[in-house]
Amino acid sequence: MPSTIQTPEQILADLGIREPEDLEIEAIAEYCGATIRYKPLYGCEARIIGYHDRAIITINSSSPRSRQRFSGGHELGHWMRDRGQIAFKCDYQSYVRGWWASNPETCANRFASDVLLPLGMFQPRARGLHVTFETVRKLADTFMTSLTSTAIRLVEHGGLPSMLVCNTPQKKEWFVASPEVSGRLWPLARPKQGSSASSLLSTTREAKGPIDVRCDNWINHPRADHYWIKEDSLSLRDGTVLSLLWWEDEQQLLDLDEYEERMGSRRSDGRTDWE
Incomplete structure (x- = not known):
């Protein structure tokens, strides 16, 4: 010892x-x-x-x-x-x-x-892989780990802009985000009806696999409706729904950064409205 x-x-x-x-x-x-x-x-x-x-x-x-x-x-x-x-x-x-x-x-x-998922072993195997549960399952098989822990590792250390959100029928439990997204974008308190997760939380239907959804179904930002993200959601045995969100088009994040900087400059001039 x-x-x-x-x-x-x-x-x-x-x-x-x-x-x-x-x-x-x-x-x-x-x-x-x-x-x-x-x-x-x-x-x-x-x-x-x-x-x-x-x-x-x-x-x-x-x-x-x-x-x-x-x-x-x-x-x-x-x-x-x-x-x-x-x-x-x-x-x-x-x-x-x-x-x-x-x-x-x-x-x-x-x-x-x-x-069980040490970064020195995990990162070389996960770097740049698609942020989907198919990827998570393959990595989970390699390391013999749970889907939840492996999905969190993929988001935090896979190198792509992404987020993992955990919802129950009652509330949003938690979320984690990649370094490219953390502190810049936040999920809504509940996913909107256009999301796959919303269907899973309200019914017993099976997940559809990765789908493209409008960003405002998930993200709390004034211009979220201008962009699309890839969502992959699945329901666990207790009704909890895990959702992987992936900004496959990283230009969206660059545009949002530019927009935030522009609005910050305008607010410093006394303007407070979002345009």
């Missing part, structure tokens, strides 16, 4: 792991002082109990392998970052919806991503 709290990058370097097929979560956890066991669980996907410098992580033996691996990485994140607390018990929603707020569940999800 490492003598000090290490980052995922340091842990993988210590273990000499350089390829996705070597990312064995059981071996990584054991190196960190946590033993992974599998048994049927009800009401949660995984749990961890720690004492002094050892922990037991129990993972639902009935879950798909990709979810088991992410559950192991998530609980290991609790062990490495939240040690000293008595125990954690995490359900499916922790892994799907716990990506936004600053809390132990979000931190544990991020730790799991750094362990």
